[in-house]
Amino acid sequence: MVLLSLLVGLLPAVLALDETDYTPIVVPLAVRGPYLGAYLTGRQDKNLATMDPHFWTTQPLGWKGLVRIDGETWNWMGNLTDWPACTNASIHHTAAATTFSLHPEPATVELTATFLSPITPADLFRQSLPFSYLHLSVSSLDGQPHQVEVYSEINGLWLADEEDEETTWVHEKGEKGDWVGVRARLDNQRKFAEAYKQDPWSKEWASTDRILQGDVYYAAQTPSSSSGVQTTFSAGHDAMQTRREFASSGTLSSTSNSTSPRPIRTRSSTNSSLVLDEPVFALSHSFGRISPSSSPSSREVLLSIGHVRDPLVRYMISDSDETTTGPDGKERPGEKVIELRPLWASTFTSVGKMLSFFFSDYQYVKEQSEAFNAKLYSDARVVDPEGGDEYAHVVAVSTRQIFMAMEAVWDQNQMSGNEKEVQVAWSPVTGEPVPAMVMLKEISSNGNVNTVDVIAPFLPFLLYASPSLLPLLLEPIYRYMETGLYVPKPPIHDLGDHYPNATGHNDYLYPGLPIEEAGNALMMALAGMRVAQPATSSPTTRTKVVEWWDDQRTRFSGAVGAGQRKIGWESKIGHGRDHRREGARMALGQARERYELMKGWAKYLEEECLYPGDQLFGSSPNQTSLVIKGILGMRAFSEIADDLGETRDRDHFRDVTERYLETFLDLAVAKDGSHLLGSYNNATGWITHYNLYFDVLLGLEVFPQTIYEMQDSFYPTVAEPYGPPLDSRFPTRAKTDWLAWASATCLSSKCRRVFLDGLARYFRASKNAVFGDSITPQEGWSVGFLSRPVAGGHYALLGKEVMAQERRRREQKLLEGEAEGWWFLAVGLGFIIVLVVSWRALSRWKRARSGYIELGGRRAHGTGDGRRGSEFDGGRQVWGAEDSPGMSLFKLELPEEESSEGEEDYAGAHRRRSRIA
Ligand SMILES: *[C@@H]1O[C@H](CO)[C@@H](O)[C@H](O)[C@H]1NC(C)=O
Ligand SMILES: *[C@@H]1O[C@H](CO)[C@@H](O)[C@H](O)[C@H]1NC(C)=O
Ligand SMILES: *[C@@H]1O[C@H](CO)[C@@H](O)[C@H](O)[C@H]1NC(C)=O
Ligand SMILES: *[C@@H]1O[C@H](CO)[C@@H](O)[C@H](O)[C@H]1NC(C)=O
Ligand SMILES: *[C@@H]1O[C@H](CO)[C@@H](O)[C@H](O)[C@H]1NC(C)=O
Ligand SMILES: *[C@@H]1O[C@H](CO)[C@@H](O)[C@H](O)[C@H]1NC(C)=O
Ligand SMILES: *[C@@H]1O[C@H](CO)[C@@H](O)[C@H](O)[C@H]1NC(C)=O
Numbered sequence: 001m002v003l004l005s006l007l008v009g010l011l012p013a014v015l016a017l018d019e020t021d022y023t024p025i026v027v028p029l030a031v032r033g034p035y036l037g038a039y040l041t042g043r044q045d046k047n048l049a050t051m052d053p054h055f056w057t058t059q060p061l062g063w064k065g066l067v068r069i070d071g072e073t074w075n076w077m078g079n080l081t082d083w084p085a086c087t088n089a090s091i092h093h094t095a096a097a098t099t100f101s102l103h104p105e106p107a108t109v110e111l112t113a114t115f116l117s118p119i120t121p122a123d124l125f126r127q128s129l130p131f132s133y134l135h136l137s138v139s140s141l142d143g144q145p146h147q148v149e150v151y152s153e154i155n156g157l158w159l160a161d162e163e164d165e166e167t168t169w170v171h172e173k174g175e176k177g178d179w180v181g182v183r184a185r186l187d188n189q190r191k192f193a194e195a196y197k198q199d200p201w202s203k204e205w206a207s208t209d210r211i212l213q214g215d216v217y218y219a220a221q222t223p224s225s226s227s228g229v230q231t232t233f234s235a236g237h238d239a240m241q242t243r244r245e246f247a248s249s250g251t252l253s254s255t256s257n258s259t260s261p262r263p264i265r266t267r268s269s270t271n272s273s274l275v276l277d278e279p280v281f282a283l284s285h286s287f288g289r290i291s292p293s294s295s296p297s298s299r300e301v302l303l304s305i306g307h308v309r310d311p312l313v314r315y316m317i318s319d320s321d322e323t324t325t326g327p328d329g330k331e332r333p334g335e336k337v338i339e340l341r342p343l344w345a346s347t348f349t350s351v352g353k354m355l356s357f358f359f360s361d362y363q364y365v366k367e368q369s370e371a372f373n374a375k376l377y378s379d380a381r382v383v384d385p386e387g388g389d390e391y392a393h394v395v396a397v398s399t400r401q402i403f404m405a406m407e408a409v410w411d412q413n414q415m416s417g418n419e420k421e422v423q424v425a426w427s428p429v430t431g432e433p434v435p436a437m438v439m440l441k442e443i444s445s446n447g448n449v450n451t452v453d454v455i456a457p458f459l460p461f462l463l464y465a466s467p468s469l470l471p472l473l474l475e476p477i478y479r480y481m482e483t484g485l486y487v488p489k490p491p492i493h494d495l496g497d498h499y500p501n502a503t504g505h506n507d508y509l510y511p512g513l514p515i516e517e518a519g520n521a522l523m524m525a526l527a528g529m530r531v532a533q534p535a536t537s538s539p540t541t542r543t544k545v546v547e548w549w550d551d552q553r554t555r556f557s558g559a560v561g562a563g564q565r566k567i568g569w570e571s572k573i574g575h576g577r578d579h580r581r582e583g584a585r586m587a588l589g590q591a592r593e594r595y596e597l598m599k600g601w602a603k604y605l606e607e608e609c610l611y612p613g614d615q616l617f618g619s620s621p622n623q624t625s626l627v628i629k630g631i632l633g634m635r636a637f638s639e640i641a642d643d644l645g646e647t648r649d650r651d652h653f654r655d656v657t658e659r660y661l662e663t664f665l666d667l668a669v670a671k672d673g674s675h676l677l678g679s680y681n682n683a684t685g686w687i688t689h690y691n692l693y694f695d696v697l698l699g700l701e702v703f704p705q706t707i708y709e710m711q712d713s714f715y716p717t718v719a720e721p722y723g724p725p726l727d728s729r730f731p732t733r734a735k736t737d738w739l740a741w742a743s744a745t746c747l748s749s750k751c752r753r754v755f756l757d758g759l760a761r762y763f764r765a766s767k768n769a770v771f772g773d774s775i776t777p778q779e780g781w782s783v784g785f786l787s788r789p790v791a792g793g794h795y796a797l798l799g800k801e802v803m804a805q806e807r808r809r810r811e812q813k814l815l816e817g818e819a820e821g822w823w824f825l826a827v828g829l830g831f832i833i834v835l836v837v838s839w840r841a842l843s844r845w846k847r848a849r850s851g852y853i854e855l856g857g858r859r860a861h862g863t864g865d866g867r868r869g870s871e872f873d874g875g876r877q878v879w880g881a882e883d884s885p886g887m888s889l890f891k892l893e894l895p896e897e898e899s900s901e902g903e904e905d906y907a908g909a910h911r912r913r914s915r916i917a
Contacts, residue, residue, distance in 0.1 A: 126428055
């Protein structure tokens, strides 16, 4: 304890750093989807030049780089020991990007490598493009001109762990010559299959988490001819031969080796450390002579790496034309498995076109990612003003891996004339909604699909940054539960044993976590619909004005707090819609549609949650944590019923909640009133009650203040340097997500620091080779559960503030209900006056010109011929969409009046005019 308070005392002084100085436990490089997750891992200092990037499973990937300066070659990435390594000057880390600065000794030229995996959490379409950027730039450090060439390569380990897998490759380029690159794939494509390997000790077969389907792309944007940068490539030649070619000439042959397929690596049969052959896919860029006065564009290149599959997942639906017999002997509908395609396929007819878009989108997503990071750091400082920037670092480091677990699918089945409130993502290309769902792989712990108790932990992130993602993640679960193929009452644990097979559990078998899942599902549903004032499906001018007015009021009234900005990521999607309101709209639609299903879950909790039996979680009966979850889950359902006008259900479940709470308080509080027990009838057990977070998050106020006060003084008495253990029965384990959740239930700073400082300390524990969410609270070792999306739970304080803000807004709106009518009238009148005045001015001006009409804001073009169009990205890029019901193949084109300008507006102009369909 003494040591702990000493450490806590020192902390603020030691840790007053910003993101520039921050080296996370593992350094994310290209982190984008379940099969594209590259990190620098390992116990040593994170030095790009002497380390090999690894897949999140810690298996090696080949990603290597050389730089040639005045004819001399240095290694800048991936430990190529035949050449001297660059010195690693600095690492700069943000939520979306990691930037390394490297230089040779003496320091003549600096190479800056930025690995950007964009974070655009409101724009799920962009977020789900399966590519990541690598931006390289060089500059002279000593004031002298230097001849510079930069080389980088990947190998077949991006496709599989097994070196004897055979690969094939082709050289590809953008249709408009806007990019050049290589596409490689396993020769033997096994759709939806992951590689399995036998554990040498346990003899059990386990997935390596590598999928045996799909293509890896490594490509570079074609530099403008004025930049003078020359890009060459090499595809499928042996690694040593390719590197030597570069080291000797500074350029590559731009040829593809025709001896294909070949194994990822061929080793000598007599000496296994001798690699005889290894096809690599390399790009090289000649910058010519660069000097301090060279323009930036002549010193930079943009690369991209991607892992692309189509289709993405198999999904179970029912076939109502047939019947089968379930395991319970009862009749049920037939089974049907469909294949779901990626969301991007709704808009791009080829990967090449998507890649063209991805390259042209760099500046925009870079700015968005930077804005997100800046907002995150400033919001984190507001919610944890005592911890310096440590909490900001924790959430920033956690961000990329949340999206690594997910893939968005195009929900083509929902296209056909469905009147329901469909779940959509907005295409930034067309501005139009695309029916969508999001699939999740339970990373590391196992490969389950859309696990309810893996989504729930990162609910705080979803509320803070991405409210429209929440209903999209829950949709496939609801839909499967509705098929009639799964009969058990509580919600299912997951949609399938192993990603990407979301084939459900038609055998009715599921891990025994039903109270967890029922509580989680109900509380996520309520959180989703209460995160903002739901948008209306097709907003009228009136609702738009109301929404605008609401926003202004929230921003400038007491709802946020004096002198404070609104907490939470704000962004517009599809035709200027607010992404929070969109999320709330979809969640509300979902609750309306799935009300009976949810009611069944609440009833299940009523039956089971007061005296829970053995449930999988640290199996033992009567666990208080489950009772808390159950009680809160029922109360959440009561609130859902209230919002939907179901007053009988509302009252019923409110009563049950109150009755259960009384019993709970009798049985669950320690005799001396010092803390909540871990389970009834065991005086020695306790637990870190993360489930109370739901009470605080949703403002339910079910548990009395005295409980919070009790726990607040209790946690510091059981804390270890890295926070209190999760459960007294397993004192050497804590979970980082639950540390953050519990911190948000504290009343005092002392209690909060116990959790948050523990968490921050772990995030600086670079002795760890990997970043897992299961840790030892005594020493801060990472013990399993690597790189999982539950790290989004670290956003607990931020999510809580977003919800509190929204509650304050609602309360205020109720109070102001009366005054509002008058305000409306006043604003409405003012509006009309402005409109009339400007209309008159406009028509006068128009008459003076030619009669050409433009609608304010969005330009309407081509509406007569069945097309829609919208402006995008400050009006620079205009895309039109083919409006054909049942399909959504989009065409890109430039409206006539713009085709004369924008010609030199980089390659984008060509692409804009090109037709995708
Ligand atoms: C780099 O490679 C050398 C030689 O193969 C090896 O000894 C060293 O451990 C490697 N460095 C890292 C960080 O893996
Ligand atoms: C690389 O740079 C980072 C950031 O400055 C530093 O933490 C790390 O120790 C350096 N590694 C080496 C091997 O120099
Ligand atoms: C998914 O299902 C397919 C078809 O049954 C099978 O070939 C594949 O191995 C499964 N994938 C995983 C990861 O279990
Ligand atoms: C293609 O690669 C094979 C294997 O490394 C090599 O033997 C052959 O010479 C290469 N072909 C060319 C044209 O470089
Ligand atoms: C095996 O190959 C490695 C790498 O080329 C080499 O360093 C080593 O000396 C070789 N060992 C034997 C026994 O030849
Ligand atoms: C759970 O607690 C209740 C109340 O103390 C007790 O009656 C019951 O036997 C307990 N259940 C089990 C399985 O221990
Ligand atoms: C009671 O709690 C203690 C401490 O957590 C634990 O070691 C013990 O196994 C529990 N006893 C029962 C009967 O669950």
